[in-house]
Amino acid sequence: MDSYAAFTNWLQMAWQDWSTLIRISLILIGAIVLRALLLVSVKRVVKGIASGAKKNGQAGAKSITVAMNPERLVLRAKTLGSVLSNFITWSIYVVSGTMILSELGVAVGALIAGAGILGAALGFGAQNIVRDLLSGLFIVFEDQYGIGDAVDLGEASGVVENVGLRITQVRDSNGTLWYVRNGEILRVGNSSHKGSEGQKETKKRAKK
Numbered sequence: 188m189d190s191y192a193a194f195t196n197w198l199q200m201a202w203q204d205w206s207t208l209i210r211i212s213l214i215l216i217g218a219i220v221l222r223a224l225l226l227v228s229v230k231r232v233v234k235g236i237a238s239g240a241k242k243n244g245q246a247g248a249k250s251i252t253v254a255m256n257p258e259r260l261v262l263r264a265k266t267l268g269s270v271l272s273n274f275i276t277w278s279i280y281v282v283s284g285t286m287i288l289s290e291l292g293v294a295v296g297a298l299i300a301g302a303g304i305l306g307a308a309l310g311f312g313a314q315n316i317v318r319d320l321l322s323g324l325f326i327v328f329e330d331q332y333g334i335g336d337a338v339d340l341g342e343a344s345g346v347v348e349n350v351g352l353r354i355t356q357v358r359d360s361n362g363t364l365w366y367v368r369n370g371e372i373l374r375v376g377n378s379s380h381k382g383s384e385g386q387k388e389t390k391k392r393a394k395k
Contacts, residue, residue: 233268318370339376
């Protein structure tokens with residue numbers, strides 16, 4: 188009995204010492220696995236949309252009117268996939284980070300309240316971030332441009348390589364990669380939206 192009681196006490200002490208580390212490890216593993224599964228799902232959806240668009244484009248190639256150019260739909264699907272991937276990644280980071288802080292004994296509620304006060308003090312700077320995020324959403328859902336489009340954003344012009352919630356990446360003709368905040372984009376010139384020349388160029392990029 189003494190040996191059993193001693194073993195039980197040892198297990199309890201060991202669990203108290205290691206339980207926090209184990210739970211944090213499980214949170215990290217769960218976050219990594221969940222992020223991987225969601226990103227794979229997004230990629231499959233984008234691939235499915237692209238495949239369907241190409242099939243519909245071939246089937247309706249002889250029609251006079253098409254609801255949306257198939258190549259354009261492929262590019263838009265890639266852009267939406269990029270934005271969704273960024274959103275999923277940051278959401279998982281925030282949630283898992285909050286859970287880890289809670290496991291470490293940090294008063295998350297008080298931390299959030301303090302962050303709220305700090306956020307109010309830094310509200311003017313936060314407005315720029317919110318503006319960038321909202322502008323990024325409108326850019327995607329209004330289909331102003333997408334990955335692979337040749338654009339003129341005022342401060343930078345070239346081919347769009349990535350569209351994020353806050354930043355758009357544009358590669359110019361000299362090979363320079365420009366990072367443009369979405370909230371600072373006041374006008375958009377998209378040569379990939381114009382007639383046959385732009386459509387041919389868009390088609391070439393969509394096939395890559």
